[in-house]
Amino acid sequence: NYIKRDDMSGDNVTISDALHVDLCGKHILSFLTAKDALTFATTSKENKDTACLGIFEPVKLHDGIVSWGDSFGSGGNQHRWKEIHVPIAIPTHSVQFSCKWKDQGWGNRKGRLYITGYKDCEDLDSPFKYEDVVCSTDCDAEHDWRPLRLQFLVEEGKRYFVWYKVGGGGGHELFLRNAVVHSLIYDNYKGYLVRQQRALVAKGAYGDAPLFPLLLRAVALYAQCSFADDGESMINKSIIDALEDLGLSTSNKNAMDALVVLASSMSNAVRDEEPGNNDGDYMTYDSY
Structure with a gap:
């Protein structure tokens, strides 16, 4: 649990001390899976505060059922479906894609799913390459509905896409x-990113209205600048009331800083994606 300092003091440094040197311990935690990172955070209150981990409300990639068939003899090829939008303004540890899936219900099983990551996305029509795969299903789709979860660590600057293969023949x-x-x-x-995002999801703010995040960011920036050195807000009460009507916190500067970051991230997301309900267990802080 301890490492030695490089200087001559001989003092012991805990893992938590090392995490404090790095912003939220992001560099160290980036080597851990989501499960291991959360396990570290649950070992003590100090580690929880140091890790600064939070779980966003799930965002829906597709509303309802999507299906693909083996058309024109291309079923054996991989096809790009949708982008998984990682919030670019928010440091992200990992992402989980969850769904239920199945094949045609009879015959040979050949369906597969893949998630790829690219740093250079100028040519989004480039062919599928296995070296770009960050995670994939380890077996073919079953004949009946089964839960599926694919997890991957996020690399800064990359964009991620879901691909599918139906199967030929x-x-x-x-x-x-x-x-x-x-x-x-x-x-x-201090937890306000998760709280504010949860409130925005509940109000449907992640829908297909591109003007909303721009307006929200403008209001949040104004509110952010209104806090005096003593922490008191000088913002007009009508703006406070409008934000609180959305279920957003306006109690302190951390809350407003978090809202600015969220609004900035939302304005860069694709507008055809909406928040969804959790389709299964991912990661929780139940043990806290």
């Missing part, structure tokens, strides 16, 4: 339903 189909994305993020705003 004729008659093959692949079905997905309740496809959602969960993000494990570093919340350096």
Whole structure:
């Protein structure tokens, strides 16, 4: 649990001390899986505060059921479906893609799913390459509905996409339903990133209205600048009331800083994605 300092003092340094040197311990925790990172955070209150981990409400990739068939003899090829939007303004540890899936219900099983990551996304029509895969299903889709979870660590600057393969030979189909994305993020705003995001999800703010995040960011920036040195807000009460009507916290500068970051991230997301309900267990702080 201890490491030695490089200087001559001989003092012991705990792992938590090392994490404090790095912003939220992001560099060290980036080597851990989501489960291991959360396990570390649950070992003590100090580690929880040091790790700054938070779980965003899930965002829906597709509403209802999506299906693909083996058309034009291309079922054996991989096809790009949708982008998994990682909030670029928010340091993200890992992401989980969850859904239920199945094939045509008879015959040979050939359906597969993949998630790829790219740093250079100028040519989004480039062919599928296995070296770009960050995670994939380890077996073919079953004949009946089964839960599926794919997790991957996020690398800064990369964009991530879901690909599918139906399977060739004729008659093959692949079905997905309740496809959602969960993000494990570093919340350096005393938990307000998660609280504010939860309120925005509840109000449907992640819908297809691109003007909303721009307006929200403008209001949040104004409110953010209104806090005096003593922590008291000088903002007009009507703006406070409007934000609180959305279920957002306006109690302190951390809350407003978190809201600015969220609004900035939302304005960069694709507008056809909406928040969804959790389709299964991901990671919880139940043991806290």
